[in-house]
Amino acid sequence: MAIREISTKPYLDQKSGTAGLRKKVAVFQQPHYLENFLQSIFDCVPELRGATLVIGGDGRYYNRTAIQTACSIAAGNGVARIVIGQGGLLSTPAASHLIRKRGAQGGLLFTASHNPAGPDGDFGIKFNVAGGGQASEGLTNRIYEASKQLARYRVHEGGQVDLDRRGLQTLGGMEVEVIDCVDDYSQLMQQLFDFDRIRDWFRRGHTLRFDAMHAVTGPYAERIFVEQLGAPLLSVQNASPLEDFGGGHPDPNLIYAKPLVDLAFGPNGPDLAAASDGDGDRNMILGKDIFISPGDSLAMLAAHLHELPGYRRGLAGLARSMPTCRAADKVAKALAIPLYETPTGWKFFANLLDAGKLTLCGEESFGTSSDHAREKDGVWAVLAWLNVLAVTGLPVKEIAQRHWKRFGRHYYARHDYDELPGPAADSVMQALANQLAELPGRRLGDYTVSEADEFSYRDPVDNSIAVNQGLRVIFGDDARLILRLSGTGTKGSTLRLYLERYETRESALNWEARDALAPLVNLADRIMRIGELTGRKAPSVIT
Numbered sequence: 001m002a003i004r005e006i007s008t009k010p011y012l013d014q015k016s017g018t019a020g021l022r023k024k025v026a027v028f029q030q031p032h033y034l035e036n037f038l039q040s041i042f043d044c045v046p047e048l049r050g051a052t053l054v055i056g057g058d059g060r061y062y063n064r065t066a067i068q069t070a071c072s073i074a075a076g077n078g079v080a081r082i083v084i085g086q087g088g089l090l091s092t093p094a095a096s097h098l099i100r101k102r103g104a105q106g107g108l109l110f111t112a113s114h115n116p117a118g119p120d121g122d123f124g125i126k127f128n129v130a131g132g133g134q135a136s137e138g139l140t141n142r143i144y145e146a147s148k149q150l151a152r153y154r155v156h157e158g159g160q161v162d163l164d165r166r167g168l169q170t171l172g173g174m175e176v177e178v179i180d181c182v183d184d185y186s187q188l189m190q191q192l193f194d195f196d197r198i199r200d201w202f203r204r205g206h207t208l209r210f211d212a213m214h215a216v217t218g219p220y221a222e223r224i225f226v227e228q229l230g231a232p233l234l235s236v237q238n239a240s241p242l243e244d245f246g247g248g249h250p251d252p253n254l255i256y257a258k259p260l261v262d263l264a265f266g267p268n269g270p271d272l273a274a275a276s277d278g279d280g281d282r283n284m285i286l287g288k289d290i291f292i293s294p295g296d297s298l299a300m301l302a303a304h305l306h307e308l309p310g311y312r313r314g315l316a317g318l319a320r321s322m323p324t325c326r327a328a329d330k331v332a333k334a335l336a337i338p339l340y341e342t343p344t345g346w347k348f349f350a351n352l353l354d355a356g357k358l359t360l361c362g363e364e365s366f367g368t369s370s371d372h373a374r375e376k377d378g379v380w381a382v383l384a385w386l387n388v389l390a391v392t393g394l395p396v397k398e399i400a401q402r403h404w405k406r407f408g409r410h411y412y413a414r415h416d417y418d419e420l421p422g423p424a425a426d427s428v429m430q431a432l433a434n435q436l437a438e439l440p441g442r443r444l445g446d447y448t449v450s451e452a453d454e455f456s457y458r459d460p461v462d463n464s465i466a467v468n469q470g471l472r473v474i475f476g477d478d479a480r481l482i483l484r485l486s487g488t489g490t491k492g493s494t495l496r497l498y499l500e501r502y503e504t505r506e507s508a509l510n511w512e513a514r515d516a517l518a519p520l521v522n523l524a525d526r527i528m529r530i531g532e533l534t535g536r537k538a539p540s541v542i543t
């Protein structure tokens with residue numbers, strides 16, 4: 001048993017996207033593929049030598065194999081201690097918290113989030129840095145550059161980690177600590193939320209249905225909602241994490257979590273229905289007969305957060321990704337706190353959170369979280385809603401309606417065109433880019449374009465600049481159309497069209513989103529000609 005240096009040839013495609021490196025499982029199974037990428041990380045982050053590293057995954061196919069490889073490479077690179085969730089499981093936010101709590105110099109998260117799993121599905125790796133946030137754009141680029149030059153990796157040969165046995169083990173000179181994947185996380189949640197009050201809410205007969213979609217949040221939901229908060233066992237469904245997520249698509253939205261949506265809109269819907277994704281960082285919130293869009297959820301939580309124990313001091317600031325609807329902006333204004341607009345991807349919130357400029361942030365893609373972690377957090381969002389319901393005593397629908405009355409309503413939808421040939425997707429982007437200069441001032445239907453641009457972002461903390469973050473057509477406060485290319489897909493190109501319309505008239509607050517957005521869909525057709533340029537008659541998914 002020794003540390004060996006193995007010579008290897010670089011792969012040229014190890015470029016991370018919006019949230020880590022995501023590829024088909026078969027790509028990761030190529031000889032040395034995983035080892036190469038991991039070694040590139042260790043080469044770019046020398047602080048890991050002699051330090052603690054957190055490892056976990058969403059439980060998908062190949063998770064256990066990848067974790068064994070990661071342990072050998074970590075031992076080969078002089079990591080002092082590894083902390084791993086039992087069974088190789090850690091939700092993304094729980095891993096982020098552990099990195100912070102243990103003062104680790106980083107974390108390896110094996111997940112492709114909501115992408116389908118199994119031998120023919122996707123696999124992925126995210127590297128998070130000290131402090132718990134995702135590697136910055138700069139670091140992921142350095143890792144990519146290193147991977148293209150890589151000639152050898154260092155590995156500890158012999159021995160395996162027993163992922164199922166809690167406690168301390170060693171691998172070569174490295175300590176390995178296998179821990180319960182929920183303990184630390186649930187302790188943190190108890191500091192942030194009023195568990196007594198939520199228990200009371202359940203005792204008074206209120207109901208929850210949480211869909212873990214056979215992914216990582218099952219154990220978290222059972223422990224927290226059922227054991228600690230006293231919700232009946234049947235409040236959590238699809239609770240056992242499976243390697244193929246039960247053949248499903250653990251993406252909590254109106255399409256992939258349809259059974260839950262039907263339940264919420266059915267005769268005996270629970271007071272709160274919610275779901276999370278593969279790695280536990282997304283959330284969907286529904287009440288009886290109502291779906292709360294992620295942008296609304298962010299705004300409504302912002303308006304109520306100071307009523308919850310962990311947030312009594314108030315909010316330092318709010319942030320949303322650029323395509324996320326501007327509902328949070330209205331709340332920030334009312335609270336007289338700053339609102340930051342960042343590019344898509346949680347990594348852009350990290351600096352603001354570290355600098356204490358932010359308390360709450362979110363994305364339209366069903367992501368919400370606070371400064372308790374450096375990742376979005378599905379179970380946290382559900383607890384926040386439970387706590388708001390318990391404190392206000394109001395149903396979800398009433399909270400939403402009062403909110404819209406006070407702040408106005410942002411109707412919102414995202415249209416995804418999946419698996420397009422790259423050139424077709426690029427041509428749509430290019431066609432819109434070509435019009436940006438001439439759009440401002442033009443009257444289109446009921447709207448006038450106030451601005452049209454390509455979004456770029458200067459980080460207010462380190463002044464780094466991210467360009468090429470999506471195309472925007474803005475109609476003042478009234479509406480926006482946004483177009484960008486996804487950075488998480490593993491097949492072809494995915495085009496995302498985001499539509500937002502703002503209404504303050506009282507008679508216009510309770511429309512169906514689809515009806516409210518119909519005029520904007522027409523406008524988008526006129527300006528962007530997606531159907532004509534891609535041959536697609538309709539989006540693949542509307543959320």
Ligand code: VG1
Pocket residue numbers: 018019112113114277281282321344345346363364365367485486487488489496
């Ligand atoms: C998507 C979402 C983005 C999210 C990212 C990772 O990225 O739009 O908001 O942060 O997924 O989420 P893209 O580039 O495909 O639009 V997760 O839960 O997949 O880690």
Ligand code: CO
Pocket residue numbers: 113114277278279280281282
């Ligand atoms: Co996710």
